[in-house]
Amino acid sequence: MKILVPTDFSENAFLAARYAADMAKRHHYSLHVIHFYTAVSSGFEENELEEDQEESDLLKADLTIKDWVGRLQAQYPDVAISYHNDRGLLEEALLKEAKRGDYVAIAMGTTGASANKNIFWGSNTALIVAKSPIPVIVIPNIHITTAIKKVGLLTNFKQEELTTLQEFVHIFKQEIDVALIHVYKEGESVTSVNNRLDSWGFNVDEFSAVRHTTKIIAPTLKEDKDQDTIPEVISKLIDVQDIDIILVSKTRKTFFERLFTSSVSKAMTLRLQKPAFFGKTI
CATH class of the missing domain: 3.40.50.620 (HUPs)
Known part of the structure; x- marks a missing residue:
């Protein structure tokens, strides 16, 4: 292979x-x-x-x-x-x-x-x-080790996310810790979000390669309501967490499109600082 x-x-x-x-x-x-x-x-x-x-x-x-x-x-x-x-x-x-x-x-x-x-x-x-x-x-355009202990799984509670995790495990063939990363909308109940993540996490725990799961949540940014700020929030979360690679399913189209295209209003480009594993097109 x-x-x-x-x-x-x-x-x-x-x-x-x-x-x-x-x-x-x-x-x-x-x-x-x-x-x-x-x-x-x-x-x-x-x-x-x-x-x-x-x-x-x-x-x-x-x-x-x-x-x-x-x-x-x-x-x-x-x-x-x-x-x-x-x-x-x-x-x-x-x-x-x-x-x-x-x-x-x-x-x-x-x-x-x-x-x-x-x-x-x-x-x-x-x-x-x-x-x-x-x-x-x-x-990303920096030297990064391929030693992977912890992966970040971007989740919006979709079946495709589990498929992406399965693809990752099939290729890398190793035990991993998984951080479930979810960005919620302003006004949502934090307790409700955490409860939903706990329930969703049971699906991830069923993978034999998964040692441990954690939750990482954050609200969308408030300064620019005209922009999808989820990629920026996720980028900051990944930078401060001990995550070696992020897993992205094809349901997160806006996220991976924004990884490579400029935001005119902010005159910035979201720069990937950790490797990203994107599931295949089904």
Whole structure:
């Protein structure tokens, strides 16, 4: 079984690849690194690409990926790492590749060579998360250990959340503590929210891999009623709690879209500080 790692050869992508390689070493997976090129990324003009398309060995992308993977392999000599280049746009071609191979998950960064949107990364990460046929692990642009003791499960009491937890346990195959994270609306009874979380927690406790469950709750922010402030609240909760990775189901569309897109009114971007595991599209 393999972890699929897309790259644009940036340092941010290399950080994500290191996380994936460390995860592969811990949990006995192999890696497959893939780069999707266009005339721009391969270093050739479009007309040159058409003329020399069959001579793929001449593409700069072929040379670059060999060196890039070699650098990764040197750091993880015990991990089997394969690679190839393919032509196409990331958000389209990666999903097709994910359906082809024996992949357990996609591991990728939040942004590539630039924090700004470009044809490879940025907002495309959210598109891949939304449509991927396999789970996606999104890694922030910082070096993070893959040692996982405690996961944060974003919950709004939906069945899909349990499915996401099951997918995580199936891939990581280890015992974990689970923090149930719920952001409630202003005016809701805290006692009622806690009681509901207690009841919902019984479903999580039934997982044999779950050692212990805790609750983390907070109200939505008050300063901007026109914005969905749940992502900002969750971000702050995760920063102060001892959580190693957050689990997000596809029911939380607003949350993962806001992870990668700007809020115009606040002129800010919610920056992911912990890895996030997104369940596959069912």
